[in-house]
Amino acid sequence: MVDHNYHIKTDVCVIGAGHAGCEAALACARLGFQTVIFTMNVDSIAMMPCNPHIGGSSKGHLVREIDALGGEMGKNIDKTFIQSKMLNKSKGPAVHSLRTQADKAEYSKAMRQVLQHQENLTIRMGEVVDILTEEVAGEGECKRKVTGVRLFNGTIYECKAVVIATGTYLNARCLVGEAITETGPSGMQRSTYLRDALERIGIHTRRFKTGTPARMDGRSLDYSKMTIQRGDEVVTPFSYSTDPATVQIDQVPCYLTYTNEETHEIIRENLDRSPIYAGIIEGTGPRYCPSIEDKVVKFAEKTRHQVFVEPEGRGTTEMYIDGMSTSMPDDVQQRMYRTVPGLEHCVIVRNAYAIEYDCINANSLKLSLETRQVGGLFCAGQFCGSSGYEEAACQGLMAGINVAQKLRGRDPLILKRSESYIGVLIDDLVSKDNREPYRMMTSRAEYRLLLRQDNADLRLRKYGFEVGLITKEQYDRVLYKEKVIQEETTRLKAIRVGAAAENQAYLRSIGSTELKTAVSLAELLSRPEMTYENLRGIDPDHCPVTDPEIAEEVEINIKYEGYIERQKKQVEQFNRLEGKKIPADIDYDDVTSLRLEARQKLKELRPASIGQASRMSGVTPADVAVLLIYLDKQRAERKA
Numbered sequence: 001m002v003d004h005n006y007h008i009k010t011d012v013c014v015i016g017a018g019h020a021g022c023e024a025a026l027a028c029a030r031l032g033f034q035t036v037i038f039t040m041n042v043d044s045i046a047m048m049p050c051n052p053h054i055g056g057s058s059k060g061h062l063v064r065e066i067d068a069l070g071g072e073m074g075k076n077i078d079k080t081f082i083q084s085k086m087l088n089k090s091k092g093p094a095v096h097s098l099r100t101q102a103d104k105a106e107y108s109k110a111m112r113q114v115l116q117h118q119e120n121l122t123i124r125m126g127e128v129v130d131i132l133t134e135e136v137a138g139e140g141e142c143k144r145k146v147t148g149v150r151l152f153n154g155t156i157y158e159c160k161a162v163v164i165a166t167g168t169y170l171n172a173r174c175l176v177g178e179a180i181t182e183t184g185p186s187g188m189q190r191s192t193y194l195r196d197a198l199e200r201i202g203i204h205t206r207r208f209k210t211g212t213p214a215r216m217d218g219r220s221l222d223y224s225k226m227t228i229q230r231g232d233e234v235v236t237p238f239s240y241s242t243d244p245a246t247v248q249i250d251q252v253p254c255y256l257t258y259t260n261e262e263t264h265e266i267i268r269e270n271l272d273r274s275p276i277y278a279g280i281i282e283g284t285g286p287r288y289c290p291s292i293e294d295k296v297v298k299f300a301e302k303t304r305h306q307v308f309v310e311p312e313g314r315g316t317t318e319m320y321i322d323g324m325s326t327s328m329p330d331d332v333q334q335r336m337y338r339t340v341p342g343l344e345h346c347v348i349v350r351n352a353y354a355i356e357y358d359c360i361n362a363n364s365l366k367l368s369l370e371t372r373q374v375g376g377l378f379c380a381g382q383f384c385g386s387s388g389y390e391e392a393a394c395q396g397l398m399a400g401i402n403v404a405q406k407l408r409g410r411d412p413l414i415l416k417r418s419e420s421y422i423g424v425l426i427d428d429l430v431s432k433d434n435r436e437p438y439r440m441m442t443s444r445a446e447y448r449l450l451l452r453q454d455n456a457d458l459r460l461r462k463y464g465f466e467v468g469l470i471t472k473e474q475y476d477r478v479l480y481k482e483k484v485i486q487e488e489t490t491r492l493k494a495i496r497v498g499a500a501a502e503n504q505a506y507l508r509s510i511g512s513t514e515l516k517t518a519v520s521l522a523e524l525l526s527r528p529e530m531t532y533e534n535l536r537g538i539d540p541d542h543c544p545v546t547d548p549e550i551a552e553e554v555e556i557n558i559k560y561e562g563y564i565e566r567q568k569k570q571v572e573q574f575n576r577l578e579g580k581k582i583p584a585d586i587d588y589d590d591v592t593s594l595r596l597e598a599r600q601k602l603k604e605l606r607p608a609s610i611g612q613a614s615r616m617s618g619v620t621p622a623d624v625a626v627l628l629i630y631l632d633k634q635r636a637e638r639k640a
Contacts, residue, residue, distance in 0.1 A: 009158045010034045012403055013149045015128045015194070016165035017045040019389045020381025020396030022111055023071050024163040027400025029121035030070070031468050033407060036122045036157060037115065038149075040169060040189045045123070046076070046111035048389065049168075049185035050212045051322055052104035052312055055238065057087055058442045059390040060097035061421045064456035066390075067239045069422075070469025071397040072114060073390070074238035080106040082252040082314055083231040093556050094448045098236055101254060103313035127152040129193035131162060133201055133374055144201060146376035152193070161376040161403045164194075165396055166383045168210065170358040171195050175275040176351050177329025185212075185355055195358050202373040205358040207282045208437050210387060211291050211325040214333060215350040216343070218317040225342040226255035226309060240457050241474070255309040255342070259292070259324070263339040264303075267296045270332045275354060281327070282356060284436045289387065291354070292324045292336075307340055318349055327354035359385050362429035363605050368402040368412035369395060369426065372606065378403055384429055387437035394422045395429075401467050413467060414608075416578060418447050418571040419459055431605065433617035446574075447567050449560060454552055458482060485553045488545050492522040492558065497538055506537045525558045577611035582631065591630045598623040 014025040017039035025037040039045060054077040055063050067074035081100035088095045115123055130150040136143060148158040169184040169191045184190040195205055231251040237244055271277045274293050290298070295305050308322035321343075326333060330351055337343050362384040364372055369384070371377045380399040381392035402412040415423035424445045429438055442448050451459070461478040464470035497503055499515040507514055512529055525535055532551040536543040545551045557564065588594065588602045597618045607613040610631075614624045 005156070006154065007148075007156045007158055008036075010036050010122075011159060011407065012036070012161050012163070013038065013128075013157050013159045014163045014165060014400075015149065016167055016169065016381070016383070017042075017115075017123070018165060018167040018381060018392060019046060019073065020165035020167070020383075020392040020399070021163070022046050022115060023066065023073065023393045023396035024165060024378075024380055024400035024403070025115065025121055026072055026118055027070070027397055027469060028163075028403055029118050031401075031404040032120065033404060034120050034122075036124050036159075038124050038126055038128050038151075040125070040127060040184065040191065042112070042123060042125050044108075044186075044188050045115065046108045047186065047188075048102065048104050048107060050210070051310070051320055052102045052107070053099060053310070054081070054102055054107075054389060055097060055099040056390075057095065057097045057099075058421060058440045058445075059388060060087070060099060060238075061442075061451065061453045061456070062390040062394045062425070062440060063098070063238050064453045065420050065422050065460055066394050066397055067241075068456040068460040068464060069397060069401070070464040070467075071393065072111070073393045075241065076107060076111050076114065077102055078237045078239050078242040078247055080110050081247070082311060083254060084235045084247070084251065085231050086236055092449075093452050093454060093560070095442050097442075097453055098238060100238070101231075101252070101310055103315070105313050105315060126155075127189075127191055127193070130197040131164075131194075131201060131374070131377065132156065132158075133377075136375070144374045146374060160407055161378065163378045163380055163396070163399045163403060164198075164383055165379070165381045165392070165399075166191055166194065167392070168355050168357040168382055170205070170383065172355055172357040174353045174355050175281065175327045176353045177273055177275065177327065177332065179329070180275075180280070186350075198360075203360060203364065203371060203377075205360055206385075207356060208284055208359050208382075208385060209281055209354055209356040210289070210437060211327055211354040212352060213321040213323070213325045214337060214348050214352040215312065215318045215320055216337075217347040217349050218311070218319040220345050220347040221309065221319060222342045222344065223255055223309075226257040229254040229256055229308070252311050252314065254311070257307045257309060257340055257342045258304040259307060259340055260304055263292075263336050264296045266332065266336045266339065267293055267328070270328060271297070273329050273332060275327045281354060289325070289437075289439065292326050293328065309342070321352075324352070325354075326352045328352070357382070359383050361385065362434065363431075365430050366412075367414045367426060367430055367608060367612070368406075369399040370402065370406070370412070376403075376406065382437070385434055385438055386425070386429060387439050391425060391438065391440050394425065398422060398426065401469070405467065413463060415460075415463070416575070417445070418450070418574050418578075420456075421445055421451055424451075427612065427615065431607065431612050431615045447571055449563055450567050450571065452556070454549070454556070458553070481547075481550055481553075484545060484547075484550050485557065488550070488554045489522070489557055491541070492525060492554070493520050495521050495540065497521065497524070497540075503538050510534050510537070522558050525555060526561075528559075531555060574611065577614060578609050580610040580628070580631065582607055582609060582613065582627075583634075591627060593626045593630075594623055595620070602627075 011033040012028045012035040014037040028035040083101040132148040133144040172190040235247045312318040378399040380395035465475040498518040504514045532555045601618040
């Protein structure tokens with residue numbers, strides 16, 4: 001490392017240009033702050049080292065929410081996808097989720113162009129090796145605040161805030177059997193010195209790992225032995241600002257095949273050569289995205305596992321073998337992949353590998369994603385212990401927004417669990433004891449019927465507008481949408497239709513039961529087989545709403561009204577606990593009836609509210625009751 005005194009001044013430094021870093025930098029720059037984004041290699045901006053897809057179950061919700069708040073991911077994938085599919089259509093709307101296969105190279109290229117043309121934003125290639133801080137006095141205690149960063153070449157960037165979004169690059173190493181290279185994903189240079197700098201300022205790291213399957217030359221595969229997987233005939237865009245007509249494109253097919261007992265036997269015979277089972281890998285891997293070795297060992301009763309063969313883009317022959325991530329040696333990979341139907345003569349272009357990296361325990365963060373130890377230091381993405389492009393991007397966006405809020409002297413934007421998947425994700429990261437890479441799932445959201453992918457704009461556009469990432473025109477569109485939904489719902493409840501012959505004939509023609517008495521149009525729409533569109537044939541006003549997005553909201557609100565109202569009442573109870581704030585300076589040692597474990601956890605994590613405290617590992621309902629009594633007593637004494 002070089003030591004000299006060349007200084008450059010800016011407002012914000014973002015370390016890392018993956019999906020978290022891009023969203024953080026764009027948010028800060030768009031909100032008027034001079035921002036520098038640092039990357040080890042400009043060719044790795046928004047890179048997809050694992051599966052080149054965006055969205056999927058629950059992850060599609062995150063992308064919609066990012067877009068509703070004013071982020072970039074949804075817009076970028078709408079420009080660069082090669083296949084799109086709405087998942088779980090046969091199930092209820094709470095779990096409908098959009099998934100798109102990306103053109104890997106084009107996605108990265110398009111995002112880089114957005115960054116390059118963004119006012120107030122500078123891209124800088126270089127390795128950040130130190131976080132510069134100074135001590136500040138505040139509220140009877142000494143703490144530190146960020147003053148800048150130092151690059152490997154000695155240059156110092158003075159700034160007011162830093163976002164760390166190093167992804168899987170920090171002290172990374174890639175493993176393919178016995179072959180271990182100290183490198184970041186896809187052979188990119190890793191970040192070597194930053195971990196020690198973080199330790200010096202009290203930011204402690206831990207070791208996680210993830211993995212990726214092999215990439216193969218598509219010309220060597222036999223697709224006739226696989227089941228073709230096509231996209232939707234009518235494509236739904238991710239971004240609310242994308243014209244649906246522009247995404248109706250010719251799509252590229254994906255394929256489905258399966259492993260078999262021969263595949264599994266080769267894996268079992270060579271487990272001692274897998275870094276995972278040989279004890280070479282130190283980090284903890286994601287439970288919900290296991291390697292093929294883990295699948296074979298932990299699900300020994302299964303005779304086959306799904307394998308999705310997916311294109312990496314239009315301009316390449318490389319195919320991604322989804323479902324068979326591994327860290328087995330090259331010779332074992334060659335043998336096991338060739339037992340899969342359609343892959344008998346496969347040619348591997350890039351070996352599958354496992355990657356270990358350093359990250360932090362997000363328990364050291366506030367809900368704003370600012371560290372407790374250092375003011376102005378924010379963290380986002382896989383550096384916080386999560387997995388996935390979408391999880392990273394939403395954290396980056398929130399970190400960027402809250403950097404801007406802090407520099408403006410405003411309160412941070414904290415999304416509740418009851419109003420967004422982003423709120424669920426950040427609350428889980430910060431409040432719970434996550435001992436493996438965190439992956440978003442619909443089951444983690446208690447109020448998922450309210451947090452659907454179709455209504456993300458109705459839930460979150462107002463926050464994007466308030467912080468300045470959403471224009472008045474965009475927000476007015478949401479207000480108009482809300483108004484029309486309410487008016488049309490009221491109209492359908494008010495208009496009644498009877499058992500006239502023409503009505504009965506129409507109901508029979510669409511496979512619905514005849515009427516025995518007069519009912520409201522809303523009651524008719526509540527029938528499982530009835531849609532807003534086919535309600536036109538019996539509606540005297542012919543269902544005047546022509547916007548399909550608005551019609552969908554009306555239909556869902558009426559069909560699921562009882563369930564929705566029940567969840568809204570649950571949210572009211574949730575919000576009461578969230579509204580009971582815990583003073584930042586509370587002395588938990590003074591709460592004598594708390595159990596020792598609860599006291600230790602509360603002192604460590606410093607929850608902002610009773611609701612957050614109730615979700616912490618090691619804090620029981622009895623502890624929450626003790627804390628409530630204590631706070632009520634303190635408030636009463638202050639009033640007296």
